[in-house]
Amino acid sequence: MSVFAPTACPRLIVKVGSSLLVAPDGTVRRGWLASLVADIAARARAGQEIAVVSSGAIALGARRLQLPKGGRASLEDAQAAAATGQIALSQVWAELLGAEGLTAAQMLVTLDDLEDRRRYLNASATLGRLMTLGVVPVINENDSVATAEIRFGDNDRLAARVAQAAGAHGVILLSDIDGLYDANPNTNPHATLIPRVERIDARIEAMADGGSGSGMGSGGMVSKIAAARIATAAGAHLAIVSGHVDHPLAAYDTSGRGTVFVAEKTAPARKAWLAGGLTAKGDITIDAGAAAALLGGKSLLAAGATSVSGGFARGDLVAVIGPDGRTLARGLSEYDMADAIAITGKRSSDHAAILGYAPRAALIHRNHMAVL
Template identity: 70%
Template structure:
């Protein structure tokens, strides 16, 4: 893929995901910031006219619904309030997007997804196929988390990571997160005047992760810089660039393309589709702790053998997704486990030829096969 350029121009980025948070789309009184949104829709129309395919990931349903239902704490006082607010606000949100896009001659489509829709392989492929067909038809999908049915345990919780997963499912070239800050800083710029913007990030290491601040400045949204860096891991691992730019200006995409500031996380080489899906998952069932020898073997492209395992955590069944971590806690891979947690515990640290004696059979010689594993 071509090296990222500020603005993600249509000539270089064929398919773009744009994420808009609640604090940008909804004002403190719970009304849509329609004047600002019109400028963004005009940006979208201009990019489409230049040949770029656009997918929108839009927050705002809970904030809009809370005002209509007169719920306290912006509708986030309880899971039940959030679900009711989302169900009410989603109608208003979709009507707003359909109307403004329609004024530009653009057909909008609504897609509501849950975390489980993208963590389940079959439903993930269904979502991917739907997005692809909408792109072929010239439609702009407007995607949001289905908060009316999502539970506290099984939800994205923020649309930054949702945007990255949608980008992966749609095989997008880039993702843009419109934010209340204009990129990643060395410290929180709201409280530290010496903080400096980092314009290009080619690798997300511990130093970059340490710069994140988990708070949402507006109190209206659910994400912070931590969620944006997590989103960047997913997007870049899927071969897409990810940018964080300011949404606090009119025509934010044009402003950025004309020299506005922002941070770009550069794409890594894309993994094969199944391995990319594995690496981008947000939920796992357990963790396998490995020694240095196994870590080196995995880095060389080998499968995980029982001999290199030093610990088994969690309760899982064969075929579940597990993390593979070093003894100091670094997650280095993710894969589909070949044994349930009880059997994995019994054979941990043992040679493959000992499995039959320990379990009464030896159906498989590896714990995680390299074809079902993604390095992280």
């Protein structure tokens, strides 16, 4: 039996990919979507709270505007397609949910809405209130204003971040593939499905394929594993499940076929938010001794830093890079970049003379840091 029983999950996030919702000719696959909405309605009647992260706005808008390359030929085309398609997407969700007696709500978010702590808490409060009222929030990235540099880029990671904000217990990514395989199943007939992942390590990451099978969406297995990191760090299980069947949630309940990434022990909310951050204003690289100290629950001291890069101010989110080049932690810097560079590799007793003011206890205090 799977560790993740979606029907027993009090609050669930369901992500729907573009290739499932939109046909190759740019029209909505209404029959399939109605079957998914019927599944959602059945769960809602049983007392489960569900939010949907729905792709498809760009694909729908591109058809209406007759844009080349599915609306992705340029940033401007994508933004125009999103603005046009989003209204059609929200209408079809509202209509189908309404036919099942459910009220839909639309939330469009940007990366900054969930990376800025205050805005994140506002979004969290809105999601929580909607779901306790029995409303089904339908969430998408606000692609009409997102830029190439400041955006989620895929709805897999957005779904995981939404799960964290909503305090959800599970995430289901309905996809064009039925889970993580140890090799690419499109090219290797002997590829084996991995049913359960307890820990995301280098071996699991090596199995990922960055391509989107349909060519319509923006996500691939790399984005799904990144989403799993965010969700599991926040205490939510995440399942990758095929959406290529009618009633896909009911089908998963019956078959259990997919890949489940098992949730970690729930971290304090602030540390879970830090761990799930997708943007960092800079990097602090550390030596092996400092890496061991962080893994032991210690703060990051300047003496253990070997280099600093980026452009951050005090209080900004920075990534801590281990000696092997992998991101070890994320945290809020106690110093701006210039002062952090000045004290890099120096003992705490030397800081006052270098900086000209009483130094702080650490480059990043353990209370403001999440080890990944």
